Amino acid sequence: MKKIVVLGSINVDIILNIARLPLPGETMAMSNRSTAGGGKGANQAIAAVRAGAETSFIAKIGQDRSADFMLDTFKYDGLNIEHVTQDENAGTGQAYILLDDNGQNSILIYGGANQTITTKDIEEAHDAIADADCLITEFETPLATSVAAFKIAKENNVLTILNPAPAKTNIPDELLKLTDIIVPNETEAEAITGIKVTDRPSMEKAANKLHTLGVKNVIITVGANGSFYSQGEKNGFVNAYKVNTVDTTAAGDTFIGYLASKLNSDLGNIEEAMMFASKASSITVQTQGAQNSIPYLRDVEI
Ligand code: RIB
DSSP states (O other), X not given: OOEEXXXXXXXXXXXXXXXXXXXXXXXXXXXXXXXXXXXXXHHHHHHHHHTTOEEEEEEEXXXXXXXXXXXXXXXXXXXXXXXXXXXXXXXXXXXXXXXXXXXXXXXXXXOGXXXXXXXXXXXXXXXXXXXXXXXXEOSSSOHHHHHHHHHHHHHTTOEEEEOOOSOOSOOOHXXXXXXXXXXXXXXXXXXXXXXXXXXXHXXXXXXXXXXXXTOSEEEEEOGGGEEEEEOSSOEEEEEOOOOOOSOOTTHHHHHHHHHHHHOOTTOTTHHHHHHHHXXXXXXXXXXXXXXXXXXXXXXXXX
């Protein structure tokens, strides 16, 4: 069984259903509101554990009702939460998701406890990282913790996957050089490279720029169109499944968790792993909400 460690965020998502985004100064009624477990890190960890990987999560949560709700979900899914610690001052992270009638979302984040993880927390998880096959992180926790975790991973030959989300323009060179696979969407790829990703040539151009920044393997996800990979001399494209999209929240996180659970350490099966990840995220987008919509392996393998 694959051993995966995810360093990342935990948010409670407040989903506000609206016909369209309000204009400046406009007051609008929403058609519904609901709550779901979310946070990029937690979604990726849930995807990996539901894909069948032995998964440990490094994260920080508050000491509030939201924390109880999230910790119950993690225990139910069998996620190892030995390194999920509670901060007594900061609240559990929250995301306000504006979801329009076309399934497109805009997200506002309150970082809360996610921003209080320290490099000391990472040192405490040293053995879990060193013993893993793969470490995944993103940008909803402090950058210094990502660098510290990736350093431990590379000292121990652990595969590192960076999801550069939410989009950032200045990623430290050090982090990129410690990254085995970077998985941006088209917006994140543009933020890092300055290249607008619209078609296959622009995907190749952006990937080449990422290679020159020190990342050997690049996977750019382009939503309903599919995903592109580049390993320098070799590249390819995997089409997405055509489905009825209700909500794209956590689609990218599902892709990453499932990808990591399937990838061989030599990345020899990258296309197969991307197809598998793409099938899983095509299921996620058919239901509203983040963690509640992430499929179990039995639903992906049929
Ligand atoms: O990637 C989706 C996630 O981004 C949501 O669950 C929300 O919490 C934000 O972190």
